[in-house]
Amino acid sequence: MKFALKVWRQHDANAAGSFVDYEIDGITADMSFLEMIDALNEKLLLKGEDPITFEHDCREGICGSCGFLINGLAHGGQKATTVCQLAMRFFKDGDTIVLEPWRAAAFPIVRDLMVDRSAFDRIIQSGGYISVPTGGAPEASAILVGKDKADVAFDAAACIGCGACVAACPNTSAMLFTAAKMTHLNSLPQGQPQRDARTLGMITTMEQEGFGNCTNHGECEMVCPKEIPLEFIGKMNRDLIRAAMNGQTEANVRVDANGKMVD
Amino acid sequence: MLETNIPSGPIEQKWENCRSHMMLVNPANRRKHKVIVVGSGLAGAAAAATLGQQGYPVHNFTFHDSPRRAHSIAAQGGINAAKNYRNDGDSIFRLFYDTVKGGDFRAREANVYRLAEISVNIIDQCVAQGVPFAREYGGLLDTRSFGGVQVQRTFYARGQTGQQLLLGAYQALEEQIAAGTVTMHTRCEMLDVVMVDGQARGIITRDLRTGAVQAHTADVVILATGGYGNVFYLSTNAMNSNTTAIWRAHKRGAFFGNPCFTQxxxxxxxxxxxxxxxxxxxxxxxxxxxxxxxxxxxxxxxxxxxxxxxxxxxxxxxxxxxxxxxxxxxxxxxxxxxxxxxxxxxxxxxxxxxxxxxxxxxxxxxxxxxxxxxxxxxxxxxxxxxxxxxxxxxxxxxxxxxxHYTMGGLWVDYNLMTTIPGLFAGGEANFSDHGANRLGASALMQGLADGYFVLPATVPNYIASNKFKPVSETDAEFVQALEENKKWLQSLFDIKGERTPDSFHKQLGDIMWEYCGMARNAEGLTKAIKEIKDLKAEFWKNLKLIGKGEELNQSLEKANRIADFLELGILMCTDALERGESCGGHFRTESQTAEGEAMRNDEQFAYVSAWQWQGPDQPEKLFKDPLTFEHVHLTQRSYK
CATH class of the missing domain: 3.90.700.10 (Succinate dehydrogenase/fumarate reductase flavoprotein, catalytic domain)
Known part of the structure; x- marks a missing residue:
């Protein structure tokens, strides 16, 4: 198979970027999308041109490293599929394919198709955990978790933090990502003591990092490789109201400059 | 020569006795002892978070953009623990026994027993963190069976157990980052260990965004950098998994244990x-x-x-x-x-x-x-x-x-310290617990045992029982190591040849798979050693790179790692050649039964091979760490 590629090339966050045209031949249907770029990069290097920078690692859809827009769709638009698992058989011989990095103010471009998603880590730092110093845990079977709750927690915890939800959202909202972690921890009995503080801490940081709000487009759900459902954003909003009803507000849950909740 | 530091006493009391007699560090003094942890997978993230909680200033390094991406995340099946919730006859002893036997009797009894003991604490810790393990309808934890055992002791979170355990450790780590006890260095790859007066006192890293080569001081360095299966090019490992951290430590004096044991x-x-x-x-x-x-x-x-x-x-x-x-x-x-x-x-x-x-x-x-x-x-x-x-x-x-997995790794003593004082290794990066074959669902157990429980006990003991002279990045040792590493990176650019890094990696992988894969023999291994030496020589004459080191350069990252894989490949084949028996994943065609099954040779080979670097292009020196079995009966495995 043969393809024409238009690839966004940008040297760093401050440099101007532009699309550059490439042609690649000899691609087979069972190659993955990233293997197609590998093949192109080998050619570029041999010609003395700068290979395309992109993030990737496990290549089995679980580490969350890879991801960019393919013809405007995050991860290429195949159901429950990351770029690394996207096979070239989904494209037609001779297609023109446009590659762009995630576009979001909160995800500055590092180079070409690689962006900086460290804002996600800072959202987790603001409450995306249950405080359990090592060694202090009770016997595991002392904590009962109903199968229904455990299943919801798992569905939410399946998020791989790739950032596709942000890239797909017209508002570059990180609500699906934030709501997924919050639903995971807030659904479990272990997560209850810090529930309200977690909710406010994570939402505060999410806003501070420059992510937009949710206006219910649902694009995030469509591109999510782990099929995290939109309803978790509803759960997050309910948890926010719950925190307020409990007398917790962003003012009296003490959150420091980094968004870290202070106990 | 090799001091294993296995505590005396009955096997079921060794770890408890050892912990009870370890030296401690006063909470107020802990903040004076900086600890470097390289790697943020199960072992690394767990160790960094736990040592941070204890009050040590921890610096954690990962080449990923976030600690959550470490390759532990890809583990599917589950994690073993001797909880006996099924009442099906499981016990700490049985988990210990199964693991030693599954490893074809090439692991240390004392280490494996400790692993089995700690397995129960791991599940407690992870459940409290909110890891969404599979549950029964009554709310209790579900377990399932796995290969090589007859009890149901494997806890799991659908097919993504590694992901969920890693996220638990990652979240604990992020909490410590927010608390300021752990400083995270993302997109930062380790290039070298810095030695001062015979102790590991820091590392050299390359910032993958800017290309800056930097020195970092510490009192202790922990390597939790994973396995080296990518020496075969094609493997189930993540693309960026590599041997560089442990290989550079090896070149600074850390012995390499059982390099040929591959799963x-x-x-x-x-x-x-x-x-x-x-x-x-x-x-x-x-x-x-x-x-x-x-x-x-x-x-x-x-x-x-x-x-x-x-x-x-x-x-x-x-x-x-x-x-x-x-x-x-x-x-x-x-x-x-x-x-x-x-x-x-x-x-x-x-x-x-x-x-x-x-x-x-x-x-x-x-x-x-x-x-x-x-x-x-x-x-x-x-x-x-x-x-x-x-x-x-x-x-x-x-x-x-x-x-899929490498049982070999840096040789460590009972305390998980390498032969370099102050340099520890945890998780897949060390050789410790799996012998010649790892059982399913045991890698997650070992990574978390090392990270949450073993290293946070043995590292403070090392700190408390040693003196540390003040060091700084401007000391001669650090300046020299920095210069050597900059020169090394520049030497890759200076080759100006015609072949891409990947082309060398693929060729190395083909040689390793052909001669050091599922079946090995003296003739093939001898041939492989020669072929890899020739390939290494060609690499240093004909590598093509472009751009420069002082910027983001993914081709340089690859070449830097492949240079180490080439040297490691020679050592793996050397080790496989030396071990003239078949055991676990190491099958020597010369050592098989009449029916074509693996034949162990306990008379000659009941030891861990520990290899010492002797300098570039010099044959490495073998030390034997003898294995004795007091609790497990040595038998030939049979599955007929």
């Missing part, structure tokens, strides 16, 4: 094209219901479904009637290789003579119904279809063995 997993999706970059594992659990076979006729051109029952060779069931399709990983892998080498294998679309065997669910679907199979393995069938474009409900899967 080759039987159920992976076969290689499909020349451009293939990695192999995808299909969970071992598939062998519970899938039957493995090849056509009886060589050159068979019919599709699988058109081949009648009596023209199929269910070779695992034929050779191992009592274990059938559930023989251990090493045995299943070897059997598949043998039938393919004899020409019975199957290529894509049923073409004869390929590298693949059928894993057939036809009988299970008839017996249990399509829905039952979908419920059990649906996500795996989806993965298979996404990658191959084939529907495994309608025609059998094709599978082939692939490199």
């Amino acid at each position: 080759i997993h039987p159920t992976c999706i076969p290689r499909s094209s020349e451009h293939q970059s990695k192999l995808t594992l299909m969970s071992e659990s598939l062998r519970n219901d899938g039957r493995v076979w090849v056509p009886k006729k060589k050159g068979e051109t019919r599709k699988a479904n058109q081949i009648p029952e009596d023209e199929r060779d269910y070779f695992l069931e034929r050779r191992y009637p009592s274990f059938g399709n559930l023989v251990p990983r090493d045995v299943a892998s070897r059997a598949a290789k043998e039938v393919c080498d004899e020409g019975y294998g199957i290529g894509p679309n049923g073409t004869p003579g390929g590298l693949g065997v059928y894993l057939d669910f036809g009988a299970a679907i008839k017996r249990l119904g399509l829905e039952a199979i979908k419920e059990r393995y649906g996500n795996l069938f989806e993965i298979y279809e996404r990658i191959t474009g084939e529907d495994a409900y309608k025609e059998p899967m094709r599978i082939y063995p692939a490199v």
